[in-house]
Amino acid sequence: MGVLVIAEHDNNSLAGVTCNVVTAAKSLGEVAVLVAGEGCAGVADEAAALEGVAKVFLCDNPAYGHGLAEPLSILLAAVGKEYSHLLAPATTFGKNLMPRVAALLDVAQLSEVIEVVDEATFKRPIYAGNAIATVQSADQVKVMTIRGTAFEAVATDGPAAPVAEIAPVLGETLSRFVSRNLTESDRPELTAARVVVSGGRGVGGKENFALIEKLADALGGAVGASRAAVDANFVPNDYQVGQTGKIVAPEIYIAIGISGAIQHLAGMKESKVIVAINKDEDAPIFEVADYGLVADLFEAVPEMTAMLE
Amino acid sequence: MKILVCVKRVVDANVKISVKADGSGVELANLKMAMNPFDEIAVEEAVRLRESGKADEGVAVSLGINACQETLRTALAMGLDRAVLVESDAELQPLAVAKLLAEVVRREEPDLVIMGKQAIDDDNNQTGQMLAALLGWGQGTFASQLVVSDGEIEVTREIDGGLETLAMQLPAVVTADLRLNEPRYVKLPNIMKAKKKPLDVIAAADMGVDIQPRLTTLKVEEPAVRSGGVKVADVAELVEKLRNEARVI
Ligand SMILES: Cc1cc2nc3c(=O)[nH]c(=O)nc-3n(C[C@H](O)[C@H](O)[C@H](O)COP(=O)(O)OP(=O)(O)OC[C@H]3O[C@@H](n4cnc5c(N)ncnc54)[C@H](O)[C@@H]3O)c2cc1C
Ligand SMILES: Nc1ncnc2c1ncn2[C@@H]1O[C@H](COP(=O)(O)O)[C@@H](O)[C@H]1O
Numbered sequence: 182m183g184v185l186v187i188a189e190h191d192n193n194s195l196a197g198v199t200c201n202v203v204t205a206a207k208s209l210g211e212v213a214v215l216v217a218g219e220g221c222a223g224v225a226d227e228a229a230a231l232e233g234v235a236k237v238f239l240c241d242n243p244a245y246g247h248g249l250a251e252p253l254s255i256l257l258a259a260v261g262k263e264y265s266h267l268l269a270p271a272t273t274f275g276k277n278l279m280p281r282v283a284a285l286l287d288v289a290q291l292s293e294v295i296e297v298v299d300e301a302t303f304k305r306p307i308y309a310g311n312a313i314a315t316v317q318s319a320d321q322v323k324v325m326t327i328r329g330t331a332f333e334a335v336a337t338d339g340p341a342a343p344v345a346e347i348a349p350v351l352g353e354t355l356s357r358f359v360s361r362n363l364t365e366s367d368r369p370e371l372t373a374a375r376v377v378v379s380g381g382r383g384v385g386g387k388e389n390f391a392l393i394e395k396l397a398d399a400l401g402g403a404v405g406a407s408r409a410a411v412d413a414n415f416v417p418n419d420y421q422v423g424q425t426g427k428i429v430a431p432e433i434y435i436a437i438g439i440s441g442a443i444q445h446l447a448g449m450k451e452s453k454v455i456v457a458i459n460k461d462e463d464a465p466i467f468e469v470a471d472y473g474l475v476a477d478l479f480e481a482v483p484e485m486t487a488m489l490e
Numbered sequence: 491m492k493i494l495v496c497v498k499r500v501v502d503a504n505v506k507i508s509v510k511a512d513g514s515g516v517e518l519a520n521l522k523m524a525m526n527p528f529d530e531i532a533v534e535e536a537v538r539l540r541e542s543g544k545a546d547e548g549v550a551v552s553l554g555i556n557a558c559q560e561t562l563r564t565a566l567a568m569g570l571d572r573a574v575l576v577e578s579d580a581e582l583q584p585l586a587v588a589k590l591l592a593e594v595v596r597r598e599e600p601d602l603v604i605m606g607k608q609a610i611d612d613d614n615n616q617t618g619q620m621l622a623a624l625l626g627w628g629q630g631t632f633a634s635q636l637v638v639s640d641g642e643i644e645v646t647r648e649i650d651g652g653l654e655t656l657a658m659q660l661p662a663v664v665t666a667d668l669r670l671n672e673p674r675y676v677k678l679p680n681i682m683k684a685k686k687k688p689l690d691v692i693a694a695a696d697m698g699v700d701i702q703p704r705l706t707t708l709k710v711e712e713p714a715v716r717s718g719g720v721k722v723a724d725v726a727e728l729v730e731k732l733r734n735e736a737r738v739i
Pocket of ligand 2: 496497498499526528529532551552553554582584587604605606607608609610612613614615616617618
């Protein structure tokens with residue numbers, strides 16, 4: 182038995198969230214990591230150096246090059262039977278893949294696990310985080326996605342674990358990769374940033390979002406947004422923080438022109454310090470903000486940026 | 491082309507739920523219920539394909555208690571042709587839902603299944619992927635664009651880094667994300683018309699599928715509450731507090 186962590190990566194480097202998943206995995210048993218991709222041997226070496234990882238499996242094959250769920254799930258269903266737990270991050274990669282793996286293994290899947298109670302019992306948020314369920318699994322293999330912000334990251338400079346190559350398990354080709362259009366940014370990754378500055382509908386337009394970006398840059402932070410700001414095309418979809426977007430828990434979260442709908446709060450209320458800037462003193466965001474400033478963002482945000490630069 | 495659309499009845503997105511005092515679950519009595527918002531988007535997409543002539547039939551399916559008929563009527567009022575309720579009073583977890591849906595698919599033989607990416611009650615985001623696995627079909631999850639051509643679809647997906655486009659042959663499963671479309675409001679005459687559209691009820695127990703729950707909920711609790719802090723007078727005070735009190739900048 183033991184725990185198998187499915188590494189998230191882009192064939193070149195390991196996604197940081199894998200380090201958080203390994204922490205959750207360590208509490209469940211001996212940890213092996215599977216790196217499946219194309220030309221991803223370097224990623225396997227990175228995974229081998231994660232603290233607490235006992236073994237790395239490398240499966241290098243063009244079928245896995247784009248991280249498609251259909252081929253990866255066949256591999257995982259074959260390899261995963263030998264483990265008590267299969268863990269992946271609760272990212273779009275993990276959420277796309279793990280339910281498919283679970284169905285092939287005829288087991289349930291647990292989404293967005295935030296706490297390991299014991300080897301069969303886990304906590305996870307439901308109803309946009311307005312309730313926390315403690316759930317016990319009766320399945321032989323427990324397949325789950327782990328919320329990265331709920332677990333610390335392991336160190337990346339542990340003793341190198343052995344890397345073993347494994348053969349692919351291939352099936353019928355069901356889908357084909359066409360293209361990827363990734364948002365370019367020099368800022369820190371949203372879910373791992375120490376500072377997040379988010380703008381909402383109140384920012385009023387795409388051009389105005391520069392105000393939010395300047396403040397984020399003055400603080401060395403990432404930029405996020407509410408759904409309303411994404412829907413209105415102020416920013417790309419991958420900026421969305423919330424129940425159905427990204428979950429963040431930075432040291433400081435600054436919500437600007439965001440009302441504080443439950444769906445938004447679900448994505449940021451675990452932040453250490455929350456700041457809200459909103460011109461409506463009754464906006465619900467103030468109910469969760471440690472520091473609230475009732476002000477017009479077009480005056481307050483440039484002033485704050487200037488003070489910090 | 492025939493499309494099957496899965497619609498779940500959930501607590502309305504605008505309702506703030508509370509946890510039962512005995513920790514056994516969420517208080518659902520007398521709450522406003524509605525179609526899962528992502529499923530409205532799924533229905534809208536199917537109706538548009540129907541209206542553009544790309545699809546010739548759109549069937550709504552819901553699994554759950556008898557009251558799910560209301561949700562199905564809403565889907566019919568939005569423009570789908572017919573509805574199927576798989577009735578069950580039991581707790582249906584995603585694997586059971588996927589197994590029942592796979593059986594519905596065997597009976598209905600759709601070319602495309604469109605569902606929501608996530609039900610906003612249990613926040614699982616699993617059922618579409620599970621259904622695709624059980625059927626051995628391709629999956630286009632978290633779709634923000636769907637292009638249907640002869641026997642094939644192209645799905646643009648919202649992923650953590652941006653957007654990704656995949657192509658797959660039909661039949662396939664697509665799960666809708668928020669930006670796929672903006673669902674229409676249902677007009678009164680269409681609600682009247684929907685009452686006359688066919689709605690079949692099948693008992694889940696007659697489907698020959700194992701729907702035993704695999705997960706047991708031991709306890710449901712309130713999350714730690716965050717109490718609101720202070721209001722600051724101006725930007726200078728805010729920066730001062732962040733520096734010297736919270737010490738985060
Ligand atoms: C199924 C579903 C899933 C959802 N998922 C998410 C999600 O993941 N993330 C998310 O964020 N939302 C999500 N939502 C949407 C959510 O319900 C809200 O509609 C959304 O968060 C509102 O965004 P907002 O606060 O930017 O806009 P609004 O609610 O319109 O608030 C704008 C705020 O800006 C303030 N403002 C305006 N002008 C100024 C100014 N000049 N200076 C200062 N303040 C100003 C206003 O006072 C107001 O409070 C979801 C909804 C549904 C139904
Ligand atoms: N009981 C149900 N009846 C109909 N569709 C469902 C049901 N449960 C889940 N679904 C579909 O599966 C999607 C994802 O749900 P979930 O995996 O529970 O988050 C939903 O948006 C629906 O389209």
